[in-house]
Amino acid sequence: MTESHTTRILLGPGPSNAHPRVLRALSRPLVGHLDPIFLTLMGEIQDLLRKTFQTDNRLTIPISATGSAGMEACLVNLLEPGDKAIVGVNGVFGTRMIDIVGRIGAEAIPVEAPWGEIVPPEAVIGALKANPEAKVACLVHAETSTGAWQPLEEVGAAVRATDSLFIVDAVTSLAGAPLYVDTWGIDACYSGTQKCLSCPPGLSPLTFSEKALDALRRRKSAVQSWYLDLSMIEKYWGDERFYHHTAPVSMNYALAEALHLVQEEGLEARWRRHQRHHEALRDGLSAMGLPLAAQEGRRLWMLNSVTIPSGIDDAEVRKRLLADYNIEIGGGLGPLKGKVWRIGLMGESSTPANVLLLLTALERILRDLGKDMPDGAGVMAASSILGS
Amino acid sequence: MTESHTTRILLGPGPSNAHPRVLRALSRPLVGHLDPIFLTLMGEIQDLLRKTFQTDNRLTIPISATGSAGMEACLVNLLEPGDKAIVGVNGVFGTRMIDIVGRIGAEAIPVEAPWGEIVPPEAVIGALKANPEAKVACLVHAETSTGAWQPLEEVGAAVRATDSLFIVDAVTSLAGAPLYVDTWGIDACYSGTQKCLSCPPGLSPLTFSEKALDALRRRKSAVQSWYLDLSMIEKYWGDERFYHHTAPVSMNYALAEALHLVQEEGLEARWRRHQRHHEALRDGLSAMGLPLAAQEGRRLWMLNSVTIPSGIDDAEVRKRLLADYNIEIGGGLGPLKGKVWRIGLMGESSTPANVLLLLTALERILRDLGKDMPDGAGVMAASSILGS
Numbered sequence: 001m002t003e004s005h006t007t008r009i010l011l012g013p014g015p016s017n018a019h020p021r022v023l024r025a026l027s028r029p030l031v032g033h034l035d036p037i038f039l040t041l042m043g044e045i046q047d048l049l050r051k052t053f054q055t056d057n058r059l060t061i062p063i064s065a066t067g068s069a070g071m072e073a074c075l076v077n078l079l080e081p082g083d084k085a086i087v088g089v090n091g092v093f094g095t096r097m098i099d100i101v102g103r104i105g106a107e108a109i110p111v112e113a114p115w116g117e118i119v120p121p122e123a124v125i126g127a128l129k130a131n132p133e134a135k136v137a138c139l140v141h142a143e144t145s146t147g148a149w150q151p152l153e154e155v156g157a158a159v160r161a162t163d164s165l166f167i168v169d170a171v172t173s174l175a176g177a178p179l180y181v182d183t184w185g186i187d188a189c190y191s192g193t194q195k196c197l198s199c200p201p202g203l204s205p206l207t208f209s210e211k212a213l214d215a216l217r218r219r220k221s222a223v224q225s226w227y228l229d230l231s232m233i234e235k236y237w238g239d240e241r242f243y244h245h246t247a248p249v250s251m252n253y254a255l256a257e258a259l260h261l262v263q264e265e266g267l268e269a270r271w272r273r274h275q276r277h278h279e280a281l282r283d284g285l286s287a288m289g290l291p292l293a294a295q296e297g298r299r300l301w302m303l304n305s306v307t308i309p310s311g312i313d314d315a316e317v318r319k320r321l322l323a324d325y326n327i328e329i330g331g332g333l334g335p336l337k338g339k340v341w342r343i344g345l346m347g348e349s350s351t352p353a354n355v356l357l358l359l360t361a362l363e364r365i366l367r368d369l370g371k372d373m374p375d376g377a378g379v380m381a382a383s384s385i386l387g388s
Numbered sequence: 389m390t391e392s393h394t395t396r397i398l399l400g401p402g403p404s405n406a407h408p409r410v411l412r413a414l415s416r417p418l419v420g421h422l423d424p425i426f427l428t429l430m431g432e433i434q435d436l437l438r439k440t441f442q443t444d445n446r447l448t449i450p451i452s453a454t455g456s457a458g459m460e461a462c463l464v465n466l467l468e469p470g471d472k473a474i475v476g477v478n479g480v481f482g483t484r485m486i487d488i489v490g491r492i493g494a495e496a497i498p499v500e501a502p503w504g505e506i507v508p509p510e511a512v513i514g515a516l517k518a519n520p521e522a523k524v525a526c527l528v529h530a531e532t533s534t535g536a537w538q539p540l541e542e543v544g545a546a547v548r549a550t551d552s553l554f555i556v557d558a559v560t561s562l563a564g565a566p567l568y569v570d571t572w573g574i575d576a577c578y579s580g581t582q583k584c585l586s587c588p589p590g591l592s593p594l595t596f597s598e599k600a601l602d603a604l605r606r607r608k609s610a611v612q613s614w615y616l617d618l619s620m621i622e623k624y625w626g627d628e629r630f631y632h633h634t635a636p637v638s639m640n641y642a643l644a645e646a647l648h649l650v651q652e653e654g655l656e657a658r659w660r661r662h663q664r665h666h667e668a669l670r671d672g673l674s675a676m677g678l679p680l681a682a683q684e685g686r687r688l689w690m691l692n693s694v695t696i697p698s699g700i701d702d703a704e705v706r707k708r709l710l711a712d713y714n715i716e717i718g719g720g721l722g723p724l725k726g727k728v729w730r731i732g733l734m735g736e737s738s739t740p741a742n743v744l745l746l747l748t749a750l751e752r753i754l755r756d757l758g759k760d761m762p763d764g765a766g767v768m769a770a771s772s773i774l775g776s
Contacts, residue, residue: 007417008425014634015418026638027415029395030403030588032716037396064590065453068633069615100614194634200418202452202590202636224612226488227457243721245456246402246582248590250414251639328420333631 012330015194016346025257048259055181067192070204081105088119092145142172147294147305156185198347199258284382400718403582404734413645436647443569455580458592469493476507480533530560535682535693544573586735587646672770
């Protein structure tokens, strides 16, 4: 591998660009996973994660694998064969939950909505009433495959009044949009490091409420995954420091640094930054005749799905963005393949400069491919949000 | 977290010290997991892993989690409920395999040996003959909890003549001791990055033979882990580049660099280096009255378990090594807790200087704690192997 390569501007569905301090943290000399230095860092990470998730949950840790493993960890720890799981499905990640529920031998009760729309909270609450024995209800806060922003409060309040547990996928939303794990009655929540936390991919922050831990302790069967068994992992992260697996030391250095950066900016200031740049991008795209694809009023700040204009070749545009401007954006998945682009403005990638550069680059490429549009309209519209 | 911290000399059971080039690779700017730059790197990693495992297996990749997840990946992909698994058990890692086999709903047939000894190959071959329907036979090449070096060739040859599959744990042995995946008839082999590869923990190199892939394709049930399902993961690492999960980009940078360093040194030269420093440490410890604990003639080069002298406090010695010399060594696990120290000489940590420093530090600490020993005997004995 050559020592240097191009620095990409990462405006896809993740990873986002990492802050230089985070990259520097990665390269610190190693210590052992039971070294007092590392045990102190583990405590620091747990405290910072609690602040970011806005929870007092004791079991708040990074799982030693990527966000998808966080999803699997929540489901395999809380479900046993034969259990029922209500799952909101309006994109790739709800679909993936259904897949995992099936592998557990549990029964999935899907609550479906068209891709790009939210799952109606009342439909989930209805499913809960119709299935009071359901062990869990699951929703994806930020559906990265569509850009839809799922409301959580109503369902959280409804689940809280039952014996069921509320599982939330916050892979893309954590630190980029309001998320109140305790206030909203979320029992199990997982995220990824490579989205709005702007840390490289490799860990999955996760938090479990006491209600979720009670359910874990009351299981009749062993958790089907040894690697993700939280009853063992919590003994390493708790006072016992009981060896389970060798923690990914360097990735934990990076995560700690990324979480410090979140606190230094302030969680609410960070949310507002994501909102402001989303609005600038949205107005800019709209002025260029490129509407957002997700449900009006339910569009994520950090992941914008854009309808590809008819006659424009999806892959060609993305190829030119990468080759000529070093910009990565994402393509559509599943039924949205070839129909949308997915533009991420996550963490360190959410900057005024990136919004303006992307609008400029898109205008030049689309014009070159024959799409007619007013000169500089995107940048002008975005500027009125960004200020001068 | 403070920006700088002490640089440890890592002589425990892993992680080992990482080469500065590997740490520098970690801090390279991120690219996306579908970026052409990353796809090229993936091919490079696969080629280098094949050379290190000494295999032509197409499916040779790093699993996006630590070595224990590699163990789980092999077992959950190759076993279905009701299958029989012959498992050699002579330490922590064989015991862990039995645990995972149980979570799959498969039946474990343990072939046990005392901790510190090898599992007799003829006992495994006997179990195979008694259970011709066994789906897999599993052995731990380097039992990191005891320092025993398991021979693999005879069992490999026996398994090859059957429909069973041979699974080998090479977490600690890969790149530190001879391992010939193809020649020895190993069907599924996994390792960790933080041992003799001297890369930080976080990935698990894994390789599957065509016989193992055939078994995977003939499964009647879905693999119980979505995250570790190789039938999906191979589509991302293969020509389809089908998105499964977001690859840990930075850890893959580091792994590629670590694998290049292995090739630059040469695999056989690297083995000889591990052998030489083991022999120096062994002779030095012996001259100090500290015998190795594992079975004579079957002692690992990269992990030395040392019997703790009677009257010496295990934890006190390790605490002083860390506080006064910045040296980490490991304690015993399970039945060996308090009875042995585990001294790793893995990858970058396997140097003459580390051998000499450890012997010197141990002599000073043990003498201070009241153990009588000849002056400088350890260093003198080690020097006769290391040369001047």
